[in-house]
Amino acid sequence: MQILLPCFYSFVACVAYCMCVNLRGWKMVWASLGGAIGWGAYLLFSFVNHDIFQYFMSSLAVSIYSEAMARLNKSPVTGFLLVSMLPMVPGGGIYHAMEYAVSGNTEQFMSVGLHTFGIAGALALGVLLVSSTVRLTGTIHREKRLELARLLRQRENSKKPGAKS
Amino acid sequence: MDYNQLVFVGTEIGRLLVKYGAEIYRAEESMHRLFSAYGVSESHIFAMTTCINVTVCQPDGVPITRICRVEDRCIDLGKIDRLNSLCRHACTQRPPLCDIRREVRKIDLDSGNSKPLRALGFAGVAFAFTLFYGGNAADAVISSFTGLLVYWMQDFFLRYRANSFFSTILESAAIGLVCFVAAHMDPGLNADRMIIGSVMNLVPGIAITSFMRDILLADYLSGMLRFVESLLVAMAIALGVGAAMVFTRLLWGV
Numbered sequence: 001m002q003i004l005l006p007c008f009y010s011f012v013a014c015v016a017y018c019m020c021v022n023l024r025g026w027k028m029v030w031a032s033l034g035g036a037i038g039w040g041a042y043l044l045f046s047f048v049n050h051d052i053f054q055y056f057m058s059s060l061a062v063s064i065y066s067e068a069m070a071r072l073n074k075s076p077v078t079g080f081l082l083v084s085m086l087p088m089v090p091g092g093g094i095y096h097a098m099e100y101a102v103s104g105n106t107e108q109f110m111s112v113g114l115h116t117f118g119i120a121g122a123l124a125l126g127v128l129l130v131s132s133t134v135r136l137t138g139t140i141h142r143e144k145r146l147e148l149a150r151l152l153r154q155r156e157n158s159k160k161p162g163a164k165s
Numbered sequence: 166m167d168y169n170q171l172v173f174v175g176t177e178i179g180r181l182l183v184k185y186g187a188e189i190y191r192a193e194e195s196m197h198r199l200f201s202a203y204g205v206s207e208s209h210i211f212a213m214t215t216c217i218n219v220t221v222c223q224p225d226g227v228p229i230t231r232i233c234r235v236e237d238r239c240i241d242l243g244k245i246d247r248l249n250s251l252c253r254h255a256c257t258q259r260p261p262l263c264d265i266r267r268e269v270r271k272i273d274l275d276s277g278n279s280k281p282l283r284a285l286g287f288a289g290v291a292f293a294f295t296l297f298y299g300g301n302a303a304d305a306v307i308s309s310f311t312g313l314l315v316y317w318m319q320d321f322f323l324r325y326r327a328n329s330f331f332s333t334i335l336e337s338a339a340i341g342l343v344c345f346v347a348a349h350m351d352p353g354l355n356a357d358r359m360i361i362g363s364v365m366n367l368v369p370g371i372a373i374t375s376f377m378r379d380i381l382l383a384d385y386l387s388g389m390l391r392f393v394e395s396l397l398v399a400m401a402i403a404l405g406v407g408a409a410m411v412f413t414r415l416l417w418g419v
Binding site for chain 2: 086091101
């Protein structure tokens with residue numbers, strides 16, 4: 001229950017956000033489910049007790065999910081990623097940093113601010129890893145297919161003169 | 166084959182993609198695919214978040230260049246999705262250009278979800294994120310009201326094309342004021358949870374994912390532009406809420 005409830009909240013929030021950005025139909029449901037999955041991954045890794053690592057794992061989960069959903073729905077990955085990363089935006093960190101800045105607590109402001117930056121970096125790294133890997137495998141696949149086609153053509157060409165002679 | 170028309174349609178698709186928040190890479194790739202599907206052997210495209218430059222070489226060697234300014238940007242994933250499938254369709258079926266042009270216009274003019282539904286979306290984002298960040302039910306209800314307020318303000322500012330930095334400051338200040346006043350009236354409410362939840366309406370989701378994707382796809386210029394933009398928005402939010410916080414503290418001496 002403790003895991004399910006926040007995931008449900010993030011799902012509802014993502015559905016509402018989809019309404020704001022005009023994402024409709026099944027894509028809305030899939031994209032919002034990504035938000036719930038991301039937060040579920042965050043909570044699953046809570047035994048590590050290191051929130052930057054948790055954010056990294058959840059962004060990894062969300063990016064893998066979004067890439068898969070984009071392939072399945074034949075729709076740009078941007079939409080899925082944008083919606084399902086929303087619950088991971090470190091709003092609390094920014095707010096508390098601002099609060100410390102207003103009350104003149106510079107030390108706390110710096111430490112909370114840098115921590116928030118670290119979270120953003122972890123999220124970035126997760127997305128980067130997954131989307132680069134996907135692109136790399138796509139390119140390798142395409143190159144191999146081209147190579148194969150070239151080989152086949154060469155073989156056919158070499159066969160033809162042989163048949164003639 | 167009317168190359169002028171082709172360049173016009175291609176640039177229009179690219180402009181709308183950039184305008185509604187797709188990555189630069191996607192816009193450039195879509196235009197490139199469209200041009201090569203219609204038999205252009207050489208096309209050079211340079212897109213940024215604010216401007217698109219396209220040069221297409223006609224078969225007789227005369228180039229056509231079009232520069233297109235992207236004015237106001239907003240996030241509309243539904244339109245990106247439709248433009249993407251239109252582009253796919255155009256590349257495989259190669260329908261007449263005037264058909265694509267009509268279709269693009271239709272997508273551009275589509276006003277999307279109705280106003281009440283969008284307002285409900287704003288209220289829902291604030292409501293659900295307040296619960297998500299650990300607020301109680303009463304906090305969530307107050308936040309959903311601030312969500313409606315933000316929707317109304319954003320609608321107003323967009324209609325009169327106000328500066329986005331300025332409007333974000335005002336919106337976040339309004340959120341801060343409502344939440345601090347409500348928390349002052351009823352000590353059972355958590356001002357911080359309400360504010361963090363409501364501010365999610367202003368935090369552009371595009372901030373974190375898009376600029377990063379632009380940078381890692383080697384569109385450094387656009388990535389930096391978006392990064393600076395998102396930093397400015399974050400600063401504007403902090404300024405607005407901070408101003409509201411200082412104001413209420415001075416008023417009640419908390």
